[in-house]
Amino acid sequence: MTNEVLTPEEMAEVDRKAIARGPLPGIGLMGNAGSAVAQVALERYPQASRAHILCGPGNNGGDGYVVAKLLKEAGMSVSVWADHPPRAGSDAALAAADCPEPVQALAGFAPESGSIVIDALFGAGLSKQVEGNDAQAISRCAEAKVPIVAVDLPSGVSGKSGKVLGAAFQADVTVTFVRKKPGHLLLPGRSLCGEVIVADIGIPDDIVTEAGPRRFENGPALWMAEFPFLELDTHKxxxxxxxxxxxxxxxxxxxxxxxxxxxxxxxxxxxxxxxxxxxxxxxxxxxxxxxxxxxxxxxxxxxxxxxxxxxxxxxxxxxxxxxxxxxxxxxxxxxxxxxxxxxxxxxxxxxxxxxxxxxxxxxxxxxxxxxxxxxxxxxxxxxxxxxxxxxxxxxxxxxxxxxxxxxxxxxxxxxxxxxxxxxxxxxxxxxxxxxxxxxxxxxxxxxxxxxxxxxxxxxxxxxxxxxxxxxxxxxxxxxxxxxxxxxxxxxxxxxxxxxxxxxxxxxxxxxxxxx
The missing domain is CATH 3.40.1190.20 (Ribokinase)
Structure with missing residues (x-):
């Protein structure tokens, strides 16, 4: 079944189990995630004059560094913006070290007409209010009306509740991984995600099942086996x-x-x-x-x-x-x-x-x-x-x-x-x-x-x-x-x-x- 909805905590557990079980290490999963986002950006916006990649300090930012490298290799002009480096020794730090683009301070970010923005600031696990330079970046994108590709979830949206924490991007398309999160389906998060694409990054379904998800997206696959059918000998x-x-x-x-x-x-x-x-x-x-x-x-x-x-x-x-x-x-x-x-x-x-x-x-x-x-x-x-x-x-x-x-x-x-x-x-x-x-x-x-x-x-x-x-x-x-x-x-x-x-x-x- 693929209609399970994973909470941020369940998704973190799925990640941990997948890394422990292999064959892909954490940086391998991150590479697959970044590749899925880059593919969507290239398919949807091949004529973009530049891609601005906004990277946070966590794994979401690590996905962003992978995206930046892949878009650069595909011939797109790229700028990378971040306020804080990833934690030393983390998968995100490995991805940042492998990214050839220099990192500019987020305070100087100003998207121009014709560009696109890859939002890799915060993922579904966000639990604090978005403020400061992050909130200003969101505001500048809204003013410039540039297309937004969100990584995992538009930054500022709680993956747990769909609520906006301070400020949030209005994405045109959101690329999430493995399964949707509550924030993709609950309002107002759902209205901020744009089109939601669930990308396969190499985590088997059985690991999702082991996480024991108790939340699902509604649809016939969930209940059709229990749906009533008539028998030949039925009466009213x-x-x-x-x-x-x-x-x-x-x-x-x-x-x-x-x-x-x-x-x-x-x-x-x-x-x-x-x-x-x-x-x-x-x-x-x-x-x-x-x-x-x-x-x-x-x-x-x-x-x-x-x-x-x-x-x-x-x-x-x-x-x-x-x-x-x-x-x-x-x-x-x-x-x-x-x-x-x-x-x-x-x-x-x-x-x-x-x-x-x-x-x-x-x-x-x-x-x-x-x-x-x-x-x-x-x-x-x-x-x-x-x-x-x-x-x-x-x-x-x-x-x-x-x-x-x-x-x-x-x-x-x-x-x-x-x-x-x-x-x-x-x-x-x-x-x-x-x-x-x-x-x-x-x-x-x-x-x-x-x-x-x-x-x-x-x-x-x-x-x-x-x-x-x-x-x-x-x-x-x-x-x-x-x-x-x-x-x-x-x-x-x-x-x-x-x-x-x-x-x-x-x-x-x-x-x-x-x-």
Whole structure:
């Protein structure tokens, strides 16, 4: 697998193990890294009048010295700039000694029109604020609007969190090594990387596996083996039954969006659980989706016992008052034997923020149903205020801590959505689109995830698949998208996904007609 995301600490461990195991020493790996960057610079900017290579004192700077030597040998005019020499005896010092270009003080750096800049100041392990001559160099590049090729990560971006530490380059292309780092995928780092190229520098995949990475970039390769396929002898209830709770007569649309998404995503049966005074409003808009009155704990319990739904959606359109959270806690307590999985969104999360401790007691109790929470940053901050306020935590770390506390999967939404499991796994979604910034799109996501849960996809995989499919449907649809478009927009994405999954023969023909 190549979708692992390595933290800076894990990458350092991979480097150490690769050097210890051989056959390449550290300077050999550095040579390969510098060669990958130089190749990109020559391919992308063959007409550049000069390459300015900015070198820091660590291994990132060592890569820069290799780049300078190779570009010079290729016939490009080169200038090397640095404030501090590499540590004596280090691989970077060996690379600097092998570089024929004189090193100029960084304070005098001023890029000219027609040149390019190779940013080799700091790599993914940066943990301090960028200031002084380094920050001035970043500012001068921005003013000159010259192309930037970043080595590993644009200097100033934290590889751990994607946050900007003081100042950061806006790269046109970033060449990283072995695997991506969180800073390539989390905002604002992702927007500063430009195109990201992952270069092979000779470190085998098994060394990456030994590092035990727990973070991944989202995509079908991560969850396709768990994706539900239809069997010839299936029937609607074997495809899963989803129950969706509706709000009152003026707030029924959110539940119907969730219900339709659940149906489009493969649930064989979907029931909207409606307050009595909203039955007419819901009935006017529902055809294949069933409708049932259920507003008291007794009525809900009767439904759960009689119909045994495989997954529920609770929250969209329900209102954020304390009664919403109280009913959920009672349901999780008294009807837990009949609950298998539940997706919590919108008003449920807002309401639970007022009774979070009571919720965490029942959500983490032995025998509790599988729970998926889908907060955006505002809802997350209300439900987990201490985690949201801790600026030292990355989005990955916040989501993981929340998942552990809640005993369920957390989908922390945004342009860089993170999906986290209580066991420490986390996935960063990279196909997000601003087209999803429209009312109701989150309701669709909840129904989509519930449908996958109802088809017995493991909760973490269902959440990852749901987020990716949701974004992909929006991207394929394009401008003009509203939430009502999303359920139907899932159909071609599902079709292509299944045909391209490597699943051939009966497993595809059973699901889709040939076209």
């Amino acid at each position: 209830y074997r495809r899963g039954h989803v129950g969706v709770f509706s709000g009152g007569p003026t707030a029924t649309g959110a539940a119907r969006l969730s219900a339709m998404a659940a149906a489009r995503a493969g649930a064989g049966a979907v029931t909207v659980l409606s307050p009595v005074d909203a039955l007419v409003a819901n009935a006017a808009h529902l055809t294949s989706i069933m409708l049932r009155p259920a507003e008291t704990l007794q009525e809900i319990g009767d439904f759960l016992r009689e119909r045994r739904p495989d997954a529920l959606v609770y929250g969209p359109g329900l209102g954020g008052g304390p009664e919403t959270g109280a009913l959920l806690i009672d349901m999780l307590t008294e009807a837990r034997d009949y609950l298998q999985a539940i997706v919590l969104d919108a008003s449920a999360l807002t309401s639970l923020a007022r009774q979070a401790d009571a919720f965490f007691v029942v959500s983490t109790r032995e025998g509790a149903p599988s729970i998926v929470l889908t907060p955006h940053e505002g809802e997350f901050g209300r439900l987990f205020p201490d985690l949201a306020a801790d600026k030292a935590l990355s989005k990955l770390e916040r989501a993981n801590a929340a998942a552990m506390r809640a005993g369920g999967v957390v989908i922390l939404k945004g342009a860089d959505t993170v999906i986290a499991a209580p066991d420490g796994r986390a996935v960063i979604n990279s196909n997000g689109t601003p087209l999803l910034a429209t009312a109701g799109s989150g309701d669709v996501l909840s129904g989509l995830v519930a449908a996958l849960l109802a088809q017995h996809m493991p909760p973490f995989h269902a959440a990852c698949a749901g987020v990716w499919l949701h974004a992909e449907a929006a991207r394929r649809f394009g401008p003009g998208l509203i939430a009502e478009d999303l359920p139907l927009a899932l159909a071609p994405v599902l079709r292509e996904l299944l045909y391209s999954s490597g699943c051939s023969g009966d497993c595809v023909s059973r699901f889709l007609p040939k076209v």
